[in-house]
Amino acid sequence: MSTISLSNKQLSRRSQIAYLKKRINDLALNLYGLGGYLFLYLPIVILLIFSFNDSRSVAQWHGFTLDWYVEMIHDEQIILSLWNSVFVAVVSTLISTVIGTLAAMAMERYRFVGHLFMDAVLYLPIIIPDIAMAIMLLIFFNISGIGFEPWKVTFFGVRLAVPYSVIIGHVAFNISFVAVVVRARLAQMDRTLEEAAQDLYAGPWQTFWRVTFPMMLPGIIGGALLAFTLSLDDFVITFFTSGAGFNTLPVRVFGMIKKGVTPKINAVSVLMLVFSLALIGISLLFRKGGDKGSPIEIGL
Amino acid sequence: MHRLFARHPSLRPWLLLLPAALWLFVFFIAPLFIVLAYSFLERGTYGGVIWQFTLENLRRTFDPLYFSTFLRSLYIAIVTTFFCLVLGYPLAYYIATRPPRQRGTLVLALMIPFWTNFLIRTYAWLTLLRTHTGLINVTLINLGIIQKPLPLFGNDFAIILGLVYGWLPDMVLPIYAALDRLDISLVEAAQDLYASGSKVFWRVIWPLSLPGVVAGSMLVFIPSLGAFVTPAILGGGKSLMIGNIISNQFLAAHDWPFGSALSTVMMAVMLLATLLYFRAVSSEERKALV
Structure with a gap:
C-alpha cells in the first residue's frame, strides 16, 4: 500500500496508532525494568526483614526483636571467623594489588615474546570455575607440604591462626582481577601527558611517580576494592584449602546453613551485606575523585 | 643488574611480570598440571596416589552413574544461560535506553546484588523455597490458595532459579x-530508511550487541556448569551437580585421581562448549553483515 493514496484523515490515524504503540512499548519496558529489579532485591529484603523476627521461623512474622543480632555478637565462633575473613582479605589484597598492578603495566605498555601466552595465564584464573581451582590448590598444598601450617598473628588485638594456603589461594585468583581492572585504566589513559613530562626533562622515575602513577591510581584502587570484595566473599576456595578448624565468615555461614536455618544466619547475612554496601560506597567515593570510568570496570 | 636491563630493554616487561608469573606458575599452572596428571594415576590409600598410569578414572567418568550427572549439569547450565539471556537482555536494554542520570543509578542498583555474597543470595532463596517451612509455601497455604506445598525445593527448578x-x-x-557503546546514529539511519521496529532490532541492535551477549553467556555458563554452592544448598542433598560429585571425591570418598579426572573432563566440556559457542556466534555475525 502506498502512502500517497492515503487521505489526511487516514494518515493522522496511522500516526496516532504508531504513537500509541510506542507508548505501550515504553510502558511495557518500564514495567519489565521494575519487575527485574524487584526480582533482584526482593529475596535480599525478605532476608533482612526476617533477621528481626521474634521467632525461629524465617517464613512467618512474629514481631520485632534484635535478639538474633545480640546472639550473633556473643557467638565467639562468628566473631573469630569475621576477623579471619578481614585479615585474609587485607593481606591478600595488599599482595595481589602490587603484583597485579606491575603485571598490568607490563601487559599494557610492552609488546614482547610470550605476551599472548601471559595474557592467557592471567585470564585463566578468572574463567576457571571455583571448584576446579579449589581442588587444584588442595592437591598442590597436600603433595608439596607447604601452606597448611598456620600464620599465628595478633590482628587488632585478636589472636588469629590463618593457614598460609588460604592467603596464597586468594592472591592467586585476585592477581588476575587486579590486572584486568588496572589494564583497563591504563588503556584509557592519555599518553600525551607523560610525553609532555618527558619533554620538560622529567626523568623516568619522576614521570612515573608524578604523572603516570596518579593517573593510574583510580584503577589501582578499583582493582584493590574488587580484590578485597572477592576475598571477603570467597567460600569455595577457602573451604577446600583451609584444612580443618579454620573458618572465614562464609565458611562459617555455610556450616550453619547445613545445620539448619535460623534468623541468626539472616543476621550474619545482614552483617555481610553491610560490608558489601560499605565497599560499594567507598568505591563510589573514589570514582568521584578520579575521573569517571565505566562502572562496569569495577565489576568485571 | 641495572646494566643488564639497560642493554636488553626486552627484559624490562619480564621484570614487571616476574612476581605475577612466579605466583601464577607455582600456585596455578603447576596445580593445574598436577590435576591433569592425577587423572591418569591409580588411587592410593586415604587420598594418596600410586604412580602408575591408568585410563580407569577417565573411563569411570563415562559410567552411566556419573555421566548422567554430567548431562544433567550441562542441561542445568544451558537452561540457566538461556533464562539469564532472555531475562537479562531486556533488562540491559531497559537500562541503556534511560536518560544518562537514571542510567547511572540503575547500573549502581545492579552492582549491589552483584557485590553481595553469593552464598547469602543463595541462602535467601533457601528461606523462600523450602518445602514445608519456606516463605512461599507457608504464605500460599495460609492464604488458602494451595493445600499441599508446591515442589519448589530440592529439585532442578530450585537449582536453576538460584543460578x-x-x-x-x-x-x-x-x-x-555493548548497548551503551552502540552508535545510536546507526539505529536512526535504519529508522530513516523505514525499517520496522523489529527489523531495526534484529538487523542493527542485536548484531551490534553480540559481543556483550557472548561475554555474558560465558560469564554465566561456566560457573553454572561448575556450580557447587547452589546445588549444595538448594538441591536439598538430592539434586546434585558435577561440582558436588567432584567435592565428594575429595572430602568424603578420598578418591583424588577420580575427582581429578571428573574435574579434567568438566574443564574439557567447558572449553569445547566455549569454542562451539564462539563459532556459532561468529557465523551469526557474518550472516548479519550480509
Whole structure:
C-alpha cells in the first residue's frame, strides 16, 4: 500500500496508532525494568526483614526483636571467623594489588615474546570455575607440604591462626582481577601527558611517580576494592584449602546453613551485606575523585 | 643488574611480570598440571596416589552413574544461560535506553546484588523455597490458595532459579556495556530508511550487541556448569551437580585421581562448549553483515 493514496484523515490515524504503540512499548519496558529489579532485591529484603523476627521461623512474622543480632555478637565462633575473613582479605589484597598492578603495566605498555601466552595465564584464573581451582590448590598444598601450617598473628588485638594456603589461594585468583581492572585504566589513559613530562626533562622515575602513577591510581584502587570484595566473599576456595578448624565468615555461614536455618544466619547475612554496601560506597567515593570510568570496570 | 636491563630493554616487561608469573606458575599452572596428571594415576590409600598410569578414572567418568550427572549439569547450565539471556537482555536494554542520570543509578542498583555474597543470595532463596517451612509455601497455604506445598525445593527448578538469580547481573552488565557503546546514529539511519521496529532490532541492535551477549553467556555458563554452592544448598542433598560429585571425591570418598579426572573432563566440556559457542556466534555475525 502506498502512502500517497492515503487521505489526511487516514494518515493522522496511522500516526496516532504508531504513537500509541510506542507508548505501550515504553510502558511495557518500564514495567519489565521494575519487575527485574524487584526480582533482584526482593529475596535480599525478605532476608533482612526476617533477621528481626521474634521467632525461629524465617517464613512467618512474629514481631520485632534484635535478639538474633545480640546472639550473633556473643557467638565467639562468628566473631573469630569475621576477623579471619578481614585479615585474609587485607593481606591478600595488599599482595595481589602490587603484583597485579606491575603485571598490568607490563601487559599494557610492552609488546614482547610470550605476551599472548601471559595474557592467557592471567585470564585463566578468572574463567576457571571455583571448584576446579579449589581442588587444584588442595592437591598442590597436600603433595608439596607447604601452606597448611598456620600464620599465628595478633590482628587488632585478636589472636588469629590463618593457614598460609588460604592467603596464597586468594592472591592467586585476585592477581588476575587486579590486572584486568588496572589494564583497563591504563588503556584509557592519555599518553600525551607523560610525553609532555618527558619533554620538560622529567626523568623516568619522576614521570612515573608524578604523572603516570596518579593517573593510574583510580584503577589501582578499583582493582584493590574488587580484590578485597572477592576475598571477603570467597567460600569455595577457602573451604577446600583451609584444612580443618579454620573458618572465614562464609565458611562459617555455610556450616550453619547445613545445620539448619535460623534468623541468626539472616543476621550474619545482614552483617555481610553491610560490608558489601560499605565497599560499594567507598568505591563510589573514589570514582568521584578520579575521573569517571565505566562502572562496569569495577565489576568485571 | 641495572646494566643488564639497560642493554636488553626486552627484559624490562619480564621484570614487571616476574612476581605475577612466579605466583601464577607455582600456585596455578603447576596445580593445574598436577590435576591433569592425577587423572591418569591409580588411587592410593586415604587420598594418596600410586604412580602408575591408568585410563580407569577417565573411563569411570563415562559410567552411566556419573555421566548422567554430567548431562544433567550441562542441561542445568544451558537452561540457566538461556533464562539469564532472555531475562537479562531486556533488562540491559531497559537500562541503556534511560536518560544518562537514571542510567547511572540503575547500573549502581545492579552492582549491589552483584557485590553481595553469593552464598547469602543463595541462602535467601533457601528461606523462600523450602518445602514445608519456606516463605512461599507457608504464605500460599495460609492464604488458602494451595493445600499441599508446591515442589519448589530440592529439585532442578530450585537449582536453576538460584543460578539464574545469582548470575543474572553477570549477563546484564556486559550486554548493557555493548548497548551503551552502540552508535545510536546507526539505529536512526535504519529508522530513516523505514525499517520496522523489529527489523531495526534484529538487523542493527542485536548484531551490534553480540559481543556483550557472548561475554555474558560465558560469564554465566561456566560457573553454572561448575556450580557447587547452589546445588549444595538448594538441591536439598538430592539434586546434585558435577561440582558436588567432584567435592565428594575429595572430602568424603578420598578418591583424588577420580575427582581429578571428573574435574579434567568438566574443564574439557567447558572449553569445547566455549569454542562451539564462539563459532556459532561468529557465523551469526557474518550472516548479519550480509
